[in-house]
Amino acid sequence: MSYRVHVRVMPRASLLDPQGQAVEHALSALGFGEAGGVRVGRAIELEVAAASQAEAEARVRQMCDKLLANPVTEDYLLQVEGA
Amino acid sequence: MLNVAVVRFPGSNCDFDSLRAAEQVGTNAYLVWHRDASLRGADVVILPGGFSYGDYLRSGAIARFSPIMQAVQRHAAEGGPVLGICNGFQILCEAHLLPGALMRNAGLSFVSKPVDVVVERADTVFTSAYAEGARLRLPVAHGDGRFVAAEDTLRMLEAEGRVVLRYEPASEASPFQPNPNGSANHIAGISNAAGTVVGIMPHPERVAESLLGAPDGLGFFTSLAAWEPRASTPNVPSR
Numbered sequence: 205m206s207y208r209v210h211v212r213v214m215p216r217a218s219l220l221d222p223q224g225q226a227v228e229h230a231l232s233a234l235g236f237g238e239a240g241g242v243r244v245g246r247a248i249e250l251e252v253a254a255a256s257q258a259e260a261e262a263r264v265r266q267m268c269d270k271l272l273a274n275p276v277t278e279d280y281l282l283q284v285e286g287a
Numbered sequence: 288m289l290n291v292a293v294v295r296f297p298g299s300n301c302d303f304d305s306l307r308a309a310e311q312v313g314t315n316a317y318l319v320w321h322r323d324a325s326l327r328g329a330d331v332v333i334l335p336g337g338f339s340y341g342d343y344l345r346s347g348a349i350a351r352f353s354p355i356m357q358a359v360q361r362h363a364a365e366g367g368p369v370l371g372i373c374n375g376f377q378i379l380c381e382a383h384l385l386p387g388a389l390m391r392n393a394g395l396s397f398v399s400k401p402v403d404v405v406v407e408r409a410d411t412v413f414t415s416a417y418a419e420g421a422r423l424r425l426p427v428a429h430g431d432g433r434f435v436a437a438e439d440t441l442r443m444l445e446a447e448g449r450v451v452l453r454y455e456p457a458s459e460a461s462p463f464q465p466n467p468n469g470s471a472n473h474i475a476g477i478s479n480a481a482g483t484v485v486g487i488m489p490h491p492e493r494v495a496e497s498l499l500g501a502p503d504g505l506g507f508f509t510s511l512a513a514w515e516p517r518a519s520t521p522n523v524p525s526r
Binding site: 215219271274277 | 345348380386387391393395435436437469
């Protein structure tokens with residue numbers, strides 16, 4: 205089976221996110237003063253061949269822990285879709 | 288003669304500067320390609336500055352898995368000295384040879400200018416030629432230089448005296464903006480507990496000869512040249 209996996213990597217909430225702040229300022233300058241709490245992260249999509257959805261998720265967790273996210277500075281979320 | 292391997296990754300751009308600085312202090316310095324498996328009997332390893340793999344994903348995140356990094360991990364585990372400069376520091380953190388991480392500069396801009404730093408630890412392989420408390424003016428050139436670490440990691444680094452370089456607070460004698468990137472505790476460089484693995488954001492190899500002004504960075508290289516490998520360290524060339 206092939207599974208499509210969406211990985212969302214975000215800077216840890218406790219850390220300064222200068223990109224998010226810059227985007228928030230830009231939104232405010234454009235008249236979107238109601239926007240707040242802007243944070244900028246990264247989305248990664250991949251296809252994974254695995255015997256089951258659980259196996260696909262477990263493998264992508266390993267990929268995240270090893271490469272896709274930095275455990276010192278980032279948190280990640282996974283969403284697995286059957287192909 | 289001391290063997291110094293300068294690792295070249297795709298995107299390294301301070302490899303020749305580092306090589307030249309190491310040669311100038313009388314070592315046998317040579318380049319090692321990132322796909323090589325052997326450090327060819329290196330006594331000391333330098334991971335130079337640059338933009339390995341285009342800084343894709345995170346700075347240093349992909350270089351960390353280069354074949355040569357397995358040899359660097361073994362070298363470090365056996366007590367062999369490793370100096371990571373700028374991108375090299377980022378790679379050392381990604382490889383977990385040093386704690387913490389280097390994130391986007393707080394001001395978002397790429398910062399390229401001289402900064403004043405204080406040598407806080409002069410008993411590492413790479414800082415022994417300096418006096419503790421020495422003030423150096425070294426160039427920085429980075430976009431991802433903001434050192435961050437968990438609170439307990441920062442406390443450990445401070446308690447164990449593992450901050451090697453710290454950005455000096457602004458003063459009349461030090462007109463440059465202090466802490467150019469928002470680093471925690473104004474940290475510009477750290478070491479492992481043994482003082483054998485050192486990562487720094489400033490570029491000493493760019494100010495290692497008097498032709499380029501005050502050679503404040505030369506001490507990193509005279510320090511490593513003075514290092515004596517322990518008799519027990521395996522040092523068998525495997526060309």
